[in-house]
Amino acid sequence: MKLSKRISSFQASPIRRLVPFSNEAAEKGIHVYHLNIGQPDIQTPPQVIEAIRRYDHNIIAYGQSEGDKDLRKALPAYYRRYNIEVTEDDIMITTGGSEAIQFVFMTLCDPGDEVIVPEPYYTNVGSFAKGAGVVLKSVTSSFDDAFRLPDIGEFESHVNERTRAIMLCSPNNPTGHVYTEKELHDILQLAKERDIFLIVDEVYREFCYDGEAFLSALTLTGYQDRIIVVDSFSKRYSMCGARIGTLVTKNREVLDGVMKLAQARLCPPEIEQIAALAALQTPSSYLDEVQVEYQKRRDYLVKRLQTMEGVSCSHPKGAFYLVARLPVDDAEDFCTFLLRDFSYRDETVMLAPAEGFYVTGGMGKNEVRIAYVLNIDDLERAMDCLENALEQYTRRTNSN
Numbered sequence: 001m002k003l004s005k006r007i008s009s010f011q012a013s014p015i016r017r018l019v020p021f022s023n024e025a026a027e028k029g030i031h032v033y034h035l036n037i038g039q040p041d042i043q044t045p046p047q048v049i050e051a052i053r054r055y056d057h058n059i060i061a062y063g064q065s066e067g068d069k070d071l072r073k074a075l076p077a078y079y080r081r082y083n084i085e086v087t088e089d090d091i092m093i094t095t096g097g098s099e100a101i102q103f104v105f106m107t108l109c110d111p112g113d114e115v116i117v118p119e120p121y122y123t124n125v126g127s128f129a130k131g132a133g134v135v136l137k138s139v140t141s142s143f144d145d146a147f148r149l150p151d152i153g154e155f156e157s158h159v160n161e162r163t164r165a166i167m168l169c170s171p172n173n174p175t176g177h178v179y180t181e182k183e184l185h186d187i188l189q190l191a192k193e194r195d196i197f198l199i200v201d202e203v204y205r206e207f208c209y210d211g212e213a214f215l216s217a218l219t220l221t222g223y224q225d226r227i228i229v230v231d232s233f234s235k236r237y238s239m240c241g242a243r244i245g246t247l248v249t250k251n252r253e254v255l256d257g258v259m260k261l262a263q264a265r266l267c268p269p270e271i272e273q274i275a276a277l278a279a280l281q282t283p284s285s286y287l288d289e290v291q292v293e294y295q296k297r298r299d300y301l302v303k304r305l306q307t308m309e310g311v312s313c314s315h316p317k318g319a320f321y322l323v324a325r326l327p328v329d330d331a332e333d334f335c336t337f338l339l340r341d342f343s344y345r346d347e348t349v350m351l352a353p354a355e356g357f358y359v360t361g362g363m364g365k366n367e368v369r370i371a372y373v374l375n376i377d378d379l380e381r382a383m384d385c386l387e388n389a390l391e392q393y394t395r396r397t398n399s400n
């Protein structure tokens with residue numbers, strides 16, 4: 001029997017493909033600090049859990065394909081906090097931001113059409129693109145240039161008759177870069193000139209540091225019909241498993257297209273939408289405290305990495321990831337070593353090799369993505385593991 005050529009062209013996610021090794025380590029009694037994945041240890045707001053407990057229907061029925069009315073009606077007030085003026089009709093509830101990305105690709109692109117994306121990028125976008133037959137064209141934002149967006153001319157040089165969109169993620173996973181008004185403006189101007197869309201993934205909107213203000217692309221006037229925002233409750237309210245996201249656009253044609261896909265998958269998760277509605281009532285102090293906590297973790301992580309010999313790292317301004325360059329030739333081999341051949345105080349750490357976060361083959365080979373999703377005590381122990389492992393690995397490599 002044969003499987004599709006498409007599926008064999010997919011990569012196993014660099015965020016999760018070392019999981020069998022971390023499971024083996026756990027079976028040996030080794031505690032693994034998971035800094036490979038954006039699963040925060042932050043408490044979900046209690047009223048979210050309460051809302052799920054209070055669920056008292058006798059049948060868990062299908063809901064509306066575009067999402068429950070109450071949730072869609074409540075969202076514009078949330079977006080207004082960021083000066084984003086939208087109505088419930090501009091919002092589609094999706095099964096996580098992940099589904100919103102898939103819907104956008106399927107709606108905008110035919111197989112062979114192109115989307116331009118700065119790399120490193122959120123690696124799962126690569127799989128969603130492949131699923132829709134979309135070809136990703138990358139412009140490289142470089143480690144040595146603090147992952148700033150490349151010059152607009154670089155984007156322009158990639159636009160051709162097959163280009164349907166530019167896709168950004170701000171605050172960025174994995175680099176932590178937060179796009180400036182000028183960067184967004186230049187990209188939107190190019191999109192307008194070449195009549196293509198801008199897809200912006202804003203799922204980390206709340207998490208900006210050092211007083212950096214977040215600016216949504218949707219607040220820039222004159223471009224509204226070509227902007228599609230991907231959004232999610234997952235990280236904001238630490239409810240990743242609830243699988244609730246949104247797709248926001250003022251473009252009716254896009255929403256009508258997306259609706260056909262939404263109808264085919266019937267509806268987003270029903271009980272979790274009730275939980276998401278409760279999440280919107282969370283006092284703003286919750287998000288303020290979480291933001292302060294992540295900034296502390298970022299500061300700690302950057303400080304620790306900077307003291308490790310041969311290690312350099314990006315200085316993220318947002319989200320909760322950074323890219324670190326390690327004194328190794330092959331970060332995937334090192335990450336495997338961490339899980340299979342190493343422990344310190346019966347503990348180890350799991351990181352995501354960064355190569356898979358680049359579209360261009362061979363880039364990021366000595367880089368890892370680190371998610372600072374654990375509290376500072378855990379981060380400290382995880383960094384002790386990393387520091388020791390680098391010493392051991394280097395000794396081992398040099399003696400071979």
Ligand SMILES: Cc1ncc(COP(=O)(O)O)c(C=O)c1O
Nearest residue numbers: 038096097098122173232234245
């Ligand atoms: C940039 C980005 N977009 C989208 C997602 C998907 O989130 P969700 O859990 O809403 O599907 C993630 C998850 O890590 C992400 O980092």
